[in-house]
Amino acid sequence: MSTYKERRTEQQLREEIIRVCQLIWQRGWVAASAGNVSARLSENRVLTTPSGFSKGLLKPEQLIIVDMEGKKIPSYDAASRDLRPTSEMPLHLEVYRQRADVGAVVHAHPPISIALSIADIPLARCLLPEVVVTLGTIPFTRYATPSTPEGAAAVRELITNHDALVLRRHGTVTVGRSPLDAYFKLETVEHSAEVTLIVRQLGRSNPIAPDEVRKLIALRRQMGLALPGEEEDFCTQCGVCDLAPMR
Numbered sequence: 001m002s003t004y005k006e007r008r009t010e011q012q013l014r015e016e017i018i019r020v021c022q023l024i025w026q027r028g029w030v031a032a033s034a035g036n037v038s039a040r041l042s043e044n045r046v047l048t049t050p051s052g053f054s055k056g057l058l059k060p061e062q063l064i065i066v067d068m069e070g071k072k073i074p075s076y077d078a079a080s081r082d083l084r085p086t087s088e089m090p091l092h093l094e095v096y097r098q099r100a101d102v103g104a105v106v107h108a109h110p111p112i113s114i115a116l117s118i119a120d121i122p123l124a125r126c127l128l129p130e131v132v133v134t135l136g137t138i139p140f141t142r143y144a145t146p147s148t149p150e151g152a153a154a155v156r157e158l159i160t161n162h163d164a165l166v167l168r169r170h171g172t173v174t175v176g177r178s179p180l181d182a183y184f185k186l187e188t189v190e191h192s193a194e195v196t197l198i199v200r201q202l203g204r205s206n207p208i209a210p211d212e213v214r215k216l217i218a219l220r221r222q223m224g225l226a227l228p229g230e231e232e233d234f235c236t237q238c239g240v241c242d243l244a245p246m247r
Contacts, residue, residue, distance in 0.1 A: 008178070010041060010047065011060070013039045013041065013047055013179070014047065014060035014061075014063050015060055016039070016178060016179045016180055017037050017038075017039055017047065017049065017060075017063060017104075017179050018058055018059065018060050018063075019179075019180070020037050020106060020179045020180060020182075020183045021035075021037055021049065021055035021056065021058050022055070022056055023183060024037075024055055024106070024108045024183070024186070025054065025055040025056030026056070027110075027190075028111070029108040029109060029110040029111075029186070029190065030055050030108055030109055031109065032054065033051070033052050033053055033054055033055075034055075034108075034109050034171075035049075035055050035106075035107055035108045035109060035171070036048065036049045036086035036088050036089075036092070036107045037049050037055075037104070037105070037106050037107070037179055037182075038086075038089075038092045038104065038105050039103060039104040039105075039178070039179050040096060040102070040103050040104065041065065044067055044068050045065055045066070045067060045068075045073065046065070046066050046067075046068070046092065046093065046096065047063055047064070047065055048063065048064055048065075048066060048085050048086055048089060048092065049063060049064075049086050050062055050063070050064050050080065050083035050084060050085065050086065051083070051084045051085060051086050051087055052084070059079065061077050061079035061080060062079050062080050062083060063080065064080050064083055064084075064085050066085050066089060066093075068093060068096070068097070069093075070085065070089045070090060070093055072084070072085055087146075087147035088107055088146070088147055088151065090149055090151065090152040091105075091107065091151040091152050091155055091173065092105045092107070093152070094152035094153075094155055094156050094159070095155060095159050095173070095175055098155075098156060098159050098160050099159060099160065099175060101177075102175045102176070102177075103176065103177045103178055103181075104175065104176055104177070104178050104179040104181065104182045105173065105174075105175050105182060106172075106173070106174050106175075106176075106179065106182040106183050106185075106186050107171055107172070107173050108171055108172055108174075108186055109170070109171040109172075110171070110172055110186065110189065110190040110193065112190060112193040112194055112197055113166050113171075113172050113189055113190055113193040114166070114169065114170065114171060115193075115197075116166075116193055116196060116197065117140050117166050117167075117168045117169060117170075118168075118169055120140075121196060121197075121200060122139075122140065123138040123139075123140070123166060123189070123192055123193055123196060124137040124138055124139050124140075125196075125205075125207050126207050126208040126213050126216075126234070127192070127195060127196060127199065127206075127207055127208065128192055128195060129208060129212070129216055130188075131188060131192050132208070132213065132216040132217065132220065132234075133216050133219050133220045133223070133225070134188065134220075134225065135163060135164055135185060135188050135189070135192075136162060136163065136164075136220065136225075136226075136227065136230050136233075136234070137162065137230070137233055137234055138162070138164050138165070138166060138189055138192060139158055139162060139165060139166070139233075140165075140166045140167075140168050141154040141155065141157065141158060141165055141166070141167050141168060142154050142157075142168065143168040143169055143170075144167065144168075144170070146170050151167065151170075154167065155167075155173060159173070159175070160227070160228070160229070161227045161228060161229040161230040161233060162227070162230065162233075163175050163176065163185055163227070164185050164186070164188070164189050166189070172186055172189050172190075174186045174189060213234065217231060217234060
C-alpha cells in the first residue's frame, strides 16, 4: 500500500474541505453540528473541522490543525484560535495510522445507510456492479458509543481493507486521496443504501451471480483499486455465495 503524498497546498485543502462540508449539508447527510471532515497536511499534521459548527456555515479559516495525538497546534488566526477539534478526532487519527495511503476522511450521517444498519440489512451484498468495482464491500462496524475511543477501535477492525464503513446507528466513514474523493465514495454508499432499501421494499434480493462477481473483482484488481486482503472479505462480508478467494 503506497504512502499518501501531499499534492495540495494548505489553503487548497481548506477550501476543498469546506466544499465537502457544504455538499454533505446540502444533501441532508448531516444535521445541526454533526459530521466531520479532515485531510492529511503532512506526516504529522491533520487539518480538521472544529467541534460545534454546522457544516453548511463553516469558513476555511475556522478549520483546525492537530498533530497525530490530536493535540491542537496553536494558531494565530483569530477565527480558529479558541475552537476545539471535532470530538471524533480519535476516529480520524486511527484511520491515518492504519492507512498510509489515505489523504482524507469524511464522517457523515446519511439517513438511509444508518437506518439499514439499525434494521441489520447489510450493504455488503453484491447488488450493484459499479459498487463492487469502485468500492468493494461496505461492511457495518460493531456498535460504538459516538465521540469515544470505542469508535476508533471499531474502525480499526475494518479500515485496513475497506474504503467505506457504516458505523452502526451512527453514520458512515469514507476515505480517499482527497476530501472530494472521500466524499464521492460517501455518495456511492448512500446510493447503494437507497437501492438496497428499494429492492427490499419490492420483496426481492437477487445479488449478482458468483461468476459475475469474480469478473468484477478481477476488474477491480486490474484497475489498481483492490486493497490488501479484501478479496477474502467479499465472501465473508457479502454472504450470498461461496466465492473462493482468488490468487
